[in-house]
Amino acid sequence: MLDLFAGCGGLTSGFVASGAFKSVGAVEVDPHAAATYAVNFGEHVYVGDIAGWRWRGGPPIDVVVGGPPCQGFSGLGLRDPHDPRNMLWQEYVRVLQSVRPAFFVLENVPPFLRSGQFALLQDETQPGGRLADFHLEAHVLNAADYGVPQSRRRAVVIGRRRELDELGPPPVLNADPVDLATALAGVPVQASPAELPRRSRTVNDAVVAGSYAMEELHVTRPVSDIWRRRYEAVPSGGNRHDLPHELRLPCWQGDFTGAGDVMGRLHWTKPSVTVRTEFFKPEKGRYLHPEEHRAITHYEAALLQGFPADFRWCGSKASIARQIGNAVPPPLARAIARHLAGRLL
Secondary structure (H helix, E strand, O other): OEEEOOOOOHHHHHHHHOOOOOOOEEEEOOHHHHHHHHHHHOOOEEEOOHHHOOOOOOOOOOEEEEOOOOOOOOOOOOOOOOOHHHHHHHHHHHHHHHHOOOEEEEEEOHHHHHOHHHHHHHHOOOOOOOOOOEEEEEEEEEHHHHOOOEOOEEEEEEEEEOOOOOOOOOOOOOOOOOOHHHHOOOOOOOOEOOOOOOOEEEEOOEEEEEEEEHHHHOEOOOOOHHHHHHHHHOOOOOOHHHOOHHHOOHHHOOOOOOOOOOOOEOOOOOOEOOOOOOOOOHHHOOOEOOOOOOEOOHHHHHHHOOOOOOOEEEOOHHHHHHHHHHOOOHHHHHHHHHHHHHHHO
């Protein structure tokens, strides 16, 4: 397999965990995410803009995976149709033309499937297009259906060679979603308001902070007295609407509708909401610990994404948070990998 726009390696983690695939190449522009990828899967990752990368040959490639940046389509952003990142799938297509895999997997946010860029991608599979040998199957999958303790809806586009039979979506693995209590069992409820240990190593010919074990990420940011009082005022399952008037931010004064997840507490008996890149800020979403007066830690967020216990991380706290929030949950990737492997063996 090749992993394009690899990030820290969520897709690769799931594909490797399936037991059917080996990563032989990856591309990632962010040096910290690329370092995380390398310490977990090997230093065969190209660190830089995908436009400057060419596959130099090697074993035949069965599957190409990747999640081009989604900021131009995300419901949290401006949805700028002219955002240059929207066009990065074109580089993905260039690689597909070169390696001609049996399958490819392109992951993005659900609005991508309603975009003009997806329509252009579909056009490429028509006679005379660059992907005329492929047929597209597009699905919106919820990671919670595949063993991830998190409600996370993603668009998954599977391209298959036209001579291969229709796949359909990966079969749902569990009728009952994994809840927070199960996912965080054994994690100390107390977390330290500390920085990561001062440690560095050379990865991909560059010095980066880390690497860090999962448990070392069980740290939270220090907060002021006013913010701690706000956290303490949010009851179990509550949110910003439960704050007394004197603790409300000016922008919340008199606003008793909408944004119900802001300053919300997670529920022990439910999966998490979508883990985003600023999960350590409760003012950004439902990221308060179910009972402690703090946001979830990087360790807890990584577990809610489904990363394995032996995964290691490189970079600053902010960088690792972005890596966690931007990743494809490995259990979802594993389900996709097993779905494809059955057609390749």
